[in-house]
Amino acid sequence: MATIRHSLQTEIFHPIDERLMTFVHVYELYKKKKTSNFLCLTVTKEAPIVFYIHQEEKGFDLHFDKVYKWIAVNLQERQTFLVILWKQCMNIMTGNKPEFRNLPKEWLMSYSNNVPISLKSENDVNNVGDNVVIVEPEEYQALSEKEETDLEKMMLDLGFISNNAEKFIEKLTNQLSILDGENLQSVLSSEQKVVELINQLNLAINEVANLEFQLDSYDEILGHVRTTIEKMEQKNVLIQIVNKNYDKLLLQLEKVVHQLELSPKYQTALTDADLTNPTGLKDAIAAAKELQAVMNAEIHPALVQLTAVQEQKKKFDKWKSKFSHILSRHLNNLFIHIGNDTSKLKLSGSDLILPVRSQFHKELSGYTPLMHWCKLMERKAYTALKKVYTSSLGKLYERDIKQFMEEAKYRIVARIEREQWSQDIDVDERTRFDQILEIVLSQLEPVCLSEQNFCISFFQLDVFSSSTKNTQTTLDGFGDENLHVPQKTIDKKVNEEVRRMMSEIFGCIELELLNFITYYEKLDSVYCMSALIHLSEHVMSAQDTDSFLSITFGSVLVHVKRSYDKYMQTQEKSIIESRIPRKSKCGILPFVSNFEEFANTAENIFKNTERKTDLDKWYVRLMSTIFETIQNIAAEHPKTPPEVIKMENFHHLYALLSQLKISVLDGHRKEVKQKYNEALNAYVTRYFGRPLEKLNLFFEGVQGKVAQGVKESEISYQMAFSKQELRRVIREYPAREVKKGLDHLYKKVDKHLCEEENLLQVVWRAMQEEFIQQYKSIEDLIQRCYPGSMICLEFSIEDILQFFSEIARSH
Amino acid sequence: MSKKTGTQPALHKVIMVGSGGVGKSALTLQFMYDEFIEDYEPTKADSYRKKVVLDGEEVQIDILDTAGQEDYAAIRDNYFRSGEGFLCVFSITEEESFQATQEFREQILRVKNGDNIPFLLVGNKGDLYDKRKISIAEAQARAQQWNVHYVETSAKTRENVDKVFYDLMREIRSRKIDDTKVSNGHGKEKSKIKRLKCCIL
């Protein structure tokens, strides 16, 4: 036990300046490995006194903030440990004292009767005996190692052993009193030395004060030096900045001077430019480019204000205007010369071709860089040149196109004359008009396109500038002003510009085309249909619908569409206003028979085209008008019965629609067939009453009576329908009379019907059928109403058939 | 739409005869409008006219399509009388219709007063060969007996449709020329015939 305490104290706590007060041998409850520990209570050797509880293997429950569980190996040890821990706590800690639970009172009583105890004494199973010696911590002073050895050494020196303690104490007491005496003496003798020491110390303090003063003065001196050096440093930085600025300025100046330098070679090339020969032109282009470059030197805008720069700029401006003057004059002359080129086109080839004026494009393209230069450097001159070009070329193209159109007309007419005697003048002429119009339209396209492309590249129309400045160089303070314009707007502006220029150059196209088309429309309005189709195709197939030509064709198309609708309206009007034929045989109305030609022409022109719906619309409208007008004329014709007019015309129309197979008129075709059948029936029944009129009237009376409720067998008792009366009526129709009546009817029908429609046989067959029908119904009524009267008609059905055969043979 | 065309071309009048349902109307519609209708709708009488080019000459053909079913044969007299040439149609799939051609032939000859009438015996529905009832030989024998041509057609496939009409028109035309020669022999209308002669030369 003592050995363990000793070794704990020396090995563990001594090195950390703590003293072991007590310890207990424990092991931890929840650890599987039952390694035993020592739980030690230690105290620091010096103030502040701190107690530690060290776990050096072995244990039991101690509730700090956390619950530690230990099991003590030895109950005695546990008790001792806990009591000492409690005591220490009670003694040292103030304020919140830790609470000890389940600590038996008896333990505490036996060791500290004077200390207030606040322990809960609960049933304590682990209660153990009290007779344990505990060393009070105050009393106990563990010997340090040195003390121990000294003690041992001294004991050894004195030759004592432990069983001779009394003597030893005595000896020690003696020595102690001797030492005390010595000590007292040395204290008394040292007083003088202390005074001496104090004096010495005072001296030293004075010396130190001196030294401090010295140091302060040095410090001051050093402070001055520092500020001086700081100032010098600042100056140095400024000098460096100035130097750098000088460098920059020099660089800028060098740049300005260098950039604004135009070599004399270029100066002369500009001021004495000769644009008439290729080398002159080449030099001029190079010089112009150089001038543009120097005028666009990358110089800070502020530097432009420098007098030197301004002076240089003035020089540049002078050369620039001199050169642009030369350029303007030269190009102006060229343009006017082109405009005045009155050489006739060669249009005599077998194909009608409008030549592309590529020659002068080639000539001018050499000047393209200069034109671009002009656009940026001398906007006024550029604008003026563009104007001259536009008007000159306008003149040229107007002559070309006029001549071309004349030739086109001539080619249509010339063949007409050649083929004067052909039967289908109209058709041939129309085909030729068709072909030539198509050629004209497709010939205009490449010419326009090539001119457009040339203008775009020559005048740089595709590069847009929102600036209105005459000279767009940095020296003129020009920056890129397009930055904020959206691409869409730029494209639109570019297109507008191109279109505007083209419409000025080719202003004549619209007019000439209109003249051409109206000329033929006046000859025959049918031409507007062809024109409509061809123009539509060109407008619709155009890739660039925004292009000048598309728009021009578009506006001609609008005109043509208007004439087309007018043409159709005229057709309609001519139907509505067609006069009633004065002939006694009305026959086929002119507008009905002419519809065939009209429809054939129109079908030919419109078939498989996108414009078919325009025609279909009119077909339907015209057909309705035709129906109406047939009915109107039928009602008003003075001689021909309305049924005949309707029958013949609707029959004709039906045949026509069957043959034309115009799908939009399919419904009309069926309607027409029905109208024809209705008219045929109406005609047959209406005109057929005649040959046996009195008999018909008589039996209509009979039927009337029957309808009123008179029994058929009692009809003969009615006065008006007596057997005598019947016999009298029958007597009026002997076979001879009937034959005469039929003959008469046949002649009448023959007179009504026209040869052209060939319906006589159809009608006559229907009439024969109807006649037999009527005969049979009269016979039937006689059988029923006058039974057994032996009355019958004076002619038999065989007689009738005989009459029919005779009539047939007589024609 | 109010212009008028000039001289009328020559006109040939053709009559379609034959029993009901043999395809008279079908042949006519195919020839006229290039169409074939499956549905059967019995005819009473229909008249058609068409301009065609016959051997380079523009002529007009009038077709009278008649009823196969007619209660009284005498009713036909009048249009037989008006016809200049006849297409006598039967269906190769129907025995009765072939037999009926005999009666039609006789009535035509009676009404027209003669046996030299432009006339073609037409066996229609040639596309239905698997339902054939009348052999070609049989039909040809009858045609030979009548001294006319026999042609098989199909209104459905358009086989020989143009041929029968054109052949008949040719017959009509040559018949008319013969007639004119005859009337020349009778010494009628001398001036006109002189001019015609010049043309032939």
Ligand SMILES: Nc1nc2c(ncn2[C@@H]2O[C@H](COP(=O)(O)OP(=O)(O)OP(=O)(O)O)[C@@H](O)[C@H]2O)c(=O)[nH]1
């Ligand atoms: N397969 C086939 N069918 C046909 C042919 N010709 C006519 N038909 C059919 O036969 C039927 C009668 O044809 P139509 O032409 O109306 O006969 P039709 O001779 O005019 O008859 P009717 O007017 O009553 O005298 C119809 O259903 C036609 O489609 C043909 O060549 N081949």
Ligand SMILES: [Mg+2]
């Ligand atoms: Mg029929």
